[in-house]
Amino acid sequence: MNIRLLVRIAFSLLLARWKQSLVAAIGVTFSITMFIALLAFMTGLNDLLDGLILNRTPHIRLFNEIKPNNLQPINHDSLFSKKYNFIRSVKAGNSRQEIYNSQIIIKTLWQDKRIQGVAPKITAQVFFNEGKVNITGIINGIDVEAESRLFSFTDYVVEGNAIDLKNVNNSIILGKGLAEKLLANIGDVVQVTTANQQQFSLKVIGYFQSGLVDIDKVQSFASLSTTQKIVGKPSHYITDIQVRLHDLNAAPSLAKEYAQLFETDAEDIQTANAQFETGSFVRSLISYAVGITLLIVAGFGIYNILNMMIYEKMDSIAILKATGFSGRDVNRIFMVIAVSIGLFGGVIGLGFGFLFSVLIDQIPFNTASLPTITTYPVNYSITFYLIGAVFSIVTTWLAGWAPAQKASKVDPVVIIRGK
Amino acid sequence: MTNSETILRAVHINKSFSDPVHVQVLQDINMSVSRGEFVSITGKSGCGKSTLLYILSTLDTDFTGDLFIDCQPMRGLSEKQLAKVRNEKIGFVFQFHYLLNEFSVLENVMLPALKLNLHTEEEIREHALRKLEILGIKSLADKKANKISGGEKQRVAIARALINNPSIIMCDEPTGNLDKTNSLLVFELFKEITENEGLTLMVVTHDQEFANRTHRIIEMEDGKIL
Numbered sequence: 059m060n061i062r063l064l065v066r067i068a069f070s071l072l073l074a075r076w077k078q079s080l081v082a083a084i085g086v087t088f089s090i091t092m093f094i095a096l097l098a099f100m101t102g103l104n105d106l107l108d109g110l111i112l113n114r115t116p117h118i119r120l121f122n123e124i125k126p127n128n129l130q131p132i133n134h135d136s137l138f139s140k141k142y143n144f145i146r147s148v149k150a151g152n153s154r155q156e157i158y159n160s161q162i163i164i165k166t167l168w169q170d171k172r173i174q175g176v177a178p179k180i181t182a183q184v185f186f187n188e189g190k191v192n193i194t195g196i197i198n199g200i201d202v203e204a205e206s207r208l209f210s211f212t213d214y215v216v217e218g219n220a221i222d223l224k225n226v227n228n229s230i231i232l233g234k235g236l237a238e239k240l241l242a243n244i245g246d247v248v249q250v251t252t253a254n255q256q257q258f259s260l261k262v263i264g265y266f267q268s269g270l271v272d273i274d275k276v277q278s279f280a281s282l283s284t285t286q287k288i289v290g291k292p293s294h295y296i297t298d299i300q301v302r303l304h305d306l307n308a309a310p311s312l313a314k315e316y317a318q319l320f321e322t323d324a325e326d327i328q329t330a331n332a333q334f335e336t337g338s339f340v341r342s343l344i345s346y347a348v349g350i351t352l353l354i355v356a357g358f359g360i361y362n363i364l365n366m367m368i369y370e371k372m373d374s375i376a377i378l379k380a381t382g383f384s385g386r387d388v389n390r391i392f393m394v395i396a397v398s399i400g401l402f403g404g405v406i407g408l409g410f411g412f413l414f415s416v417l418i419d420q421i422p423f424n425t426a427s428l429p430t431i432t433t434y435p436v437n438y439s440i441t442f443y444l445i446g447a448v449f450s451i452v453t454t455w456l457a458g459w460a461p462a463q464k465a466s467k468v469d470p471v472v473i474i475r476g477k
Numbered sequence: 478m479t480n481s482e483t484i485l486r487a488v489h490i491n492k493s494f495s496d497p498v499h500v501q502v503l504q505d506i507n508m509s510v511s512r513g514e515f516v517s518i519t520g521k522s523g524c525g526k527s528t529l530l531y532i533l534s535t536l537d538t539d540f541t542g543d544l545f546i547d548c549q550p551m552r553g554l555s556e557k558q559l560a561k562v563r564n565e566k567i568g569f570v571f572q573f574h575y576l577l578n579e580f581s582v583l584e585n586v587m588l589p590a591l592k593l594n595l596h597t598e599e600e601i602r603e604h605a606l607r608k609l610e611i612l613g614i615k616s617l618a619d620k621k622a623n624k625i626s627g628g629e630k631q632r633v634a635i636a637r638a639l640i641n642n643p644s645i646i647m648c649d650e651p652t653g654n655l656d657k658t659n660s661l662l663v664f665e666l667f668k669e670i671t672e673n674e675g676l677t678l679m680v681v682t683h684d685q686e687f688a689n690r691t692h693r694i695i696e697m698e699d700g701k702i703l
Contacts, residue, residue, distance in 0.1 A: 060592070063592060067588075070579040070580060071579060073579070074578070373573075374577050376575065377576075379536075379560065380534075381589040381592070382561065382564020382565070382592050384557040384560035385557075386557060470536055474531075474536075474575070474649070
């Protein structure tokens with residue numbers, strides 16, 4: 059088949075009505091542009107909001123929950139093993155928050171190929187003393203380097219240098235809200251009282267701002283050794299092991315595996331933050347729905363213009379059919395017209411969509427709660443462009459289908475005799 | 478009659494409409510056309526002469542009876558196969574020129590040959606220019622089809638009908654839209670083509686004067702050949 063001839067005829071028809079064709083193409087361009095811009099912006103925002111929590115949350119957290127032992131002494135007695143035992147007012151015994159054999163667990167975890175990194179952590183409840191007032195707070199003892207690498211800790215240290223935590227003895231980074239309550243400037247010394255009534259002086263070396271005000275009002279960070287000193291524990295004392303995986307989705311199954319292997323509690327990120335996925339999903343869904351609606355509207359534009367073109371070109375269709383072009387050839391001519399409009403409009407739309415995304419990316423966006431963000435977040439994923447390209451072709455193909463079918467069914471006798 | 482020189486043969490062709498009332502448009506048409514003949518079909522308006530032409534040219538397939546073009550039966554051929562037959566073997570000239578305005582005169586003439594795809598585009602261009610030369614309009618080759626006069630357009634349409642060296646050229650009132658001078662010119666062209674190029678022509682016309690000067694007149698009345 060000489061497709062080239064059909065394409066040539068299609069382009070002549072297209073160019074003869076170039077203004078209408080252009081309007082149709084602009085419809086596609088507009089919708090693809092909006093589709094790309096909308097998705098890029100929405101997804102950027104999604105990533106940002108998810109990142110707010112997900113980047114800082116370990117994929118799996120190993121810890122010991124303080125809770126009553128499941129195996130009470132009576133269960134060990136063979137005399138009662140076949141009986142149903144009721145025990146009231148069970149208390150948590152001498153269970154410790156500490157993870158046993160933490161050094162070995164960390165070593166084992168480092169050898170696991172599925173794991174990106176491990177960061178140990180200690181949480182300690184303290185009171186910050188501000189004159190007569192005691193403010194409750196939490197000191198997180200962290201390994202600054204691991205924490206920065208795995209959970210972008212440095213991104214959220216808005217003032218001061220995070221690594222000083224390791225280099226300066228008895229130093230602390232306060233949450234921004236907490237620092238404001240304590241009226242503590244960098245370089246100042248704050249007093250803390252531990253749960254065991256021990257007093258400590260810590261030097262403020264920086265502020266931390268997470269974006270979640272409630273967290274910033276209670277959280278502070280110190281190095282592992284400082285925190286161990288505060289709580290009066292030896293250097294292997296660790297309450298949490300935070301694990302970051304290569305594949306986020308493997309977290310639930312791995313959490314179970316580790317819980318069994320290390321005999322600790324293990325919480326995966328999906329259980330801890332289930333609501334975020336739902337939010338992202340709904341936002342993406344809305345963007346896709348709007349984008350596709352725009353494309354469908356553009357499709358109707360193409361449909362209209364092709365229909366008009368067919369009425370105008372009835373004579374041409376009739377003579378083409380009389381001189382040896384089959385219905386299928388005529389069909390192809392009009393499909394080529396439709397898809398060319400889609401292709402042309404689509405490619406330009408992808409370009410404009412990119413430009414639009416870049417433009418959005420330049421708009422300043424400063425908010426107190428998001429210290430690392432200065433402009434609107436935009437995601438430049440190639441996926442949107444591929445989806446946009448495919449959709450522009452598919453919609454125009456569908457829009458062209460009915461008119462092309464109609465054109466192929468034109469009976470030349472009716473047209474020629476009607477003259 | 479049924480020798481190899483027969484280009485077109487119609488056997489017992491009937492056509493009727495039944496909507497809204499039953500009308501017999503064509504009744505038992507039997508005819509044949511030999512190579513090199515210049516035949517005219519005449520008759521009053523509504524006698525079925527145009528209907529017959531469209532059936533004989535394979536454009537209208539809604540009839541009973543048999544049709545042979547170059548001894549090849551047309552019954553049962555698909556739409557695509559019929560399109561190929563028209564492309565190869567039949568040239569059309571209608572009352573209206575039906576040129577594609579988006580194309581130049583030369584391209585309009587070349588189009589059926591490009592579709593047939595037997596020769597290279599260069600060869601087809603040569604052929605088309607030669608046809609235009611025969612018809613005396615070579616100078617118009619590069620003009621847009623809608624930028625030339627009515628008489629010229631009809632001659633371009635004739636050139637287009639000739640481009641694939643068809644077995645038969647079918648014309649429906651080819652001079653209907655033309656003035657006296659142009660009508661004469663077209664007739665002379667037809668005569669020349671049949672005599673010099675050995676082509677076969679079948680013309681539907683109600684112009685008695687035109688018909689009288691053809692080789693054979695088929696006269697029709699009420700769907701029958703007289």
